[in-house]
Amino acid sequence: MDLNLKGRRALVCGSSQGMGLAIARELSEMNAEVTLFARNEDSLKEALKGLSAGNHDYLVADFDNLRAVEQAVDKALKKGPYHILINNSGGPAPGLLAESSLSEFEIAFNRHLHVSHTLVQRLLPGMKEASFGRIVNIISTSVKVPIPGLGVSNTVRGAMASWSKTLASELGGFGITVNNILPGFINTARIESLVTGKSKKLGKSEAEVEADMKSTIPAGRFGEPEEIAAYAGLLCSNSGAYINGTSLRVDGGRTGSI
Numbered sequence: 264m265d266l267n268l269k270g271r272r273a274l275v276c277g278s279s280q281g282m283g284l285a286i287a288r289e290l291s292e293m294n295a296e297v298t299l300f301a302r303n304e305d306s307l308k309e310a311l312k313g314l315s316a317g318n319h320d321y322l323v324a325d326f327d328n329l330r331a332v333e334q335a336v337d338k339a340l341k342k343g344p345y346h347i348l349i350n351n352s353g354g355p356a357p358g359l360l361a362e363s364s365l366s367e368f369e370i371a372f373n374r375h376l377h378v379s380h381t382l383v384q385r386l387l388p389g390m391k392e393a394s395f396g397r398i399v400n401i402i403s404t405s406v407k408v409p410i411p412g413l414g415v416s417n418t419v420r421g422a423m424a425s426w427s428k429t430l431a432s433e434l435g436g437f438g439i440t441v442n443n444i445l446p447g448f449i450n451t452a453r454i455e456s457l458v459t460g461k462s463k464k465l466g467k468s469e470a471e472v473e474a475d476m477k478s479t480i481p482a483g484r485f486g487e488p489e490e491i492a493a494y495a496g497l498l499c500s501n502s503g504a505y506i507n508g509t510s511l512r513v514d515g516g517r518t519g520s521i
Contacts, residue, residue: 265501268295271395273347273499274336274386275299276326276378279306281451282401283351284313285488289496291315295347298322298339326352326374329381336385344389347499350379350423351401354453357460360414371419376426383430387439396439397499400427401491404445404518406510424510431508440507442498447514448476449486482515 273290277283279301291297291314299307299321307321322339324331339345355371383398390396403410406424409417424443431441448454458476462469477484491513497503498511512518 264497266293266496267501268293268347268499271346271499272296272343273298273349274322274339274345274382275349275351276382277301277351277353277401278349279303279310281453282446282449282488282491283349284310285492286349286351286399286401286495288313288315289489289492290347290349290499291317291319293496293500295499298345300324300335302326326378327370329373329377332378333381333385336382340385340389344393345386346390346393346395347397347399348382348386349399349401349495350375350382352378354403354413355415355419357412357416357457358414359412360418363415367415368418371415372422375419376422379423380426387434390439391437394438396434396437397503398427398430398434398439398441399495399498400424400441400443401495402427402443402445402510404447404512404514406443406445407512407518407520427510428508435507438504440498440504442506442508443510444491444494444498445510445512445514445518446491447486447512447517448480449488449491451488454485480515480517482517484515486513486515 273295275287278287278299287297297319302325304323322335324335352374403420405417405420427441458469458472461472
């Protein structure tokens with residue numbers, strides 16, 4: 264397989280930790296020039312040390328502040344175009360849909376759909392000029408089967424998937440692919456938060472809650488961020504050029520649909 268990304272520039276969102284950082288490391292090992300993007304500069308500086316040798320850098324902005332995101336990316340584009348975009352951001356807080364406020368939806372749509380769309384529009388001219396573009400959205404298996412207790416998240420993730428599929432149809436003729444990765448239960452801070460929340464709600468120990476969650480996964484374990492990163496690398500590579508408009512589940516078999 265052709266997994267060499269030498270000469271390609273990648274912008275990886277939410278890359279100071281977890282799946283975003285794992286993807287950034289994977290792309291750097293594939294010889295891409297990586298820009299980390301998150302809100303905590305200290306964490307970004309530390310994350311930068313873990314990338315393979317190369318001309319890597321980072322951007323700082325809070326994804327709840329769309330204007331700050333725009334300014335940061337516009338400045339970075341002065342150094343040259345990006346060929347790869349990884350859209351990734353922390354999920355909305357758990358909660359029942361019927362009890363969710365409009366402000367919760369506004370925050371979630373801004374952080375996910377609005378930011379992702381803004382980044383695509385800014386990076387698209389460079390991708391078109393190179394006749395090469397890879398847009399990978401890290402979403403959730405709730406795109407296939409909504410997850411109980413994640414009302415706002417289910418709604419926003421579904422919108423992201425439809426947005427992505429539409430883009431894939433519009434951009435495929437330019438050598439640009441748009442795909443989604445749907446992680447299941449992955450060992451990240453997000454999972455730790457969900458386990459803690461369920462523990463308090465159900466009156467169970469965190470160990471019991473974790474065991475219950477793992478029992479729903481045929482693989483019998485949580486996934487690792489590096490397993491998500493491996494598929495992201497494939498989708499971003501030359502060998503992934505004919506994969507477009509798909510939603511790839513990486514969930515150990517947990518999702519109850521084909």
